[in-house]
Amino acid sequence: MVDLLINSFVVFFVVIDPIGLSAIFAALTRGYSREARRRVALHGVVLSTVILVLFFFAGDWFLQAMGIEVAAFRMAGGLLLLLLSVDMVFARQSGLRSTTSGETAEAEIRQDISVFPLAFPLIAGPGALTTVLLMTAQPGGATVSSLMLGIIILVLAITWAMLLFAEQLYRVLGETGTNMISRVLGVVLAALAVQFIVDGAKAAFW
Numbered sequence: 576m577v578d579l580l581i582n583s584f585v586v587f588f589v590v591i592d593p594i595g596l597s598a599i600f601a602a603l604t605r606g607y608s609r610e611a612r613r614r615v616a617l618h619g620v621v622l623s624t625v626i627l628v629l630f631f632f633a634g635d636w637f638l639q640a641m642g643i644e645v646a647a648f649r650m651a652g653g654l655l656l657l658l659l660s661v662d663m664v665f666a667r668q669s670g671l672r673s674t675t676s677g678e679t680a681e682a683e684i685r686q687d688i689s690v691f692p693l694a695f696p697l698i699a700g701p702g703a704l705t706t707v708l709l710m711t712a713q714p715g716g717a718t719v720s721s722l723m724l725g726i727i728i729l730v731l732a733i734t735w736a737m738l739l740f741a742e743q744l745y746r747v748l749g750e751t752g753t754n755m756i757s758r759v760l761g762v763v764l765a766a767l768a769v770q771f772i773v774d775g776a777k778a779a780f781w
Contacts, residue, residue: 619693634711649775663761
């Protein structure tokens with residue numbers, strides 16, 4: 576149980592990547608007042624929490640409705656997270672963990688970025704949604720589900736705290752420091768993603 580909880584926390588934390596996200600947030604909110612930055616951070620995290628919690632409770636129904644077995648989703652989710660880890664290791668920006676160039680251009684002309692691109696796709700993006708669905712597929716009943724939900728809330732709370740101090744954090748770490756941390760977390764995520772694929776393959780074929 577403890578290993579499962581630690582594994583789930585690490586995966587979700589790495590996928591959300593609050594440190595890398597804070598750097599992006601600092602760039603997107605350049606010129607904002609401190610109060611405006613706090614308001615945008617709160618709105619973005621609250622909205623992404625609603626999205627992810629809805630996915631958490633609807634995850635099992637979604638898989639059943641689509642006729643997808645848990646083993647198949649574990650392998651598919653592992654592959655997606657593996658691609659995400661490659662982006663992190665090579666400090667690449669893609670639609671998996673950040674905004675595309677077109678989305679960034681659109682965000683620059685928006686006065687309120689809390690919905691787009693902060694809540695989606697930066698926080699509740701494809702990687703996060705996939706991870707939440709993988710978390711709902713864990714065996715253990717109501718107890719494990721409650722703990723998984725707690726992990727989601729905890730990571731999002733940490734994300735909100737880092738967004739509040741995004742400018743100071745980015746000033747300390749700089750782009751090089753932020754990318755270095757993301758690369759290390761990307762290696763960890765790659766190993767966990769491969770483990771998802773292996774577990775899915777074992778369940779499907781053995």
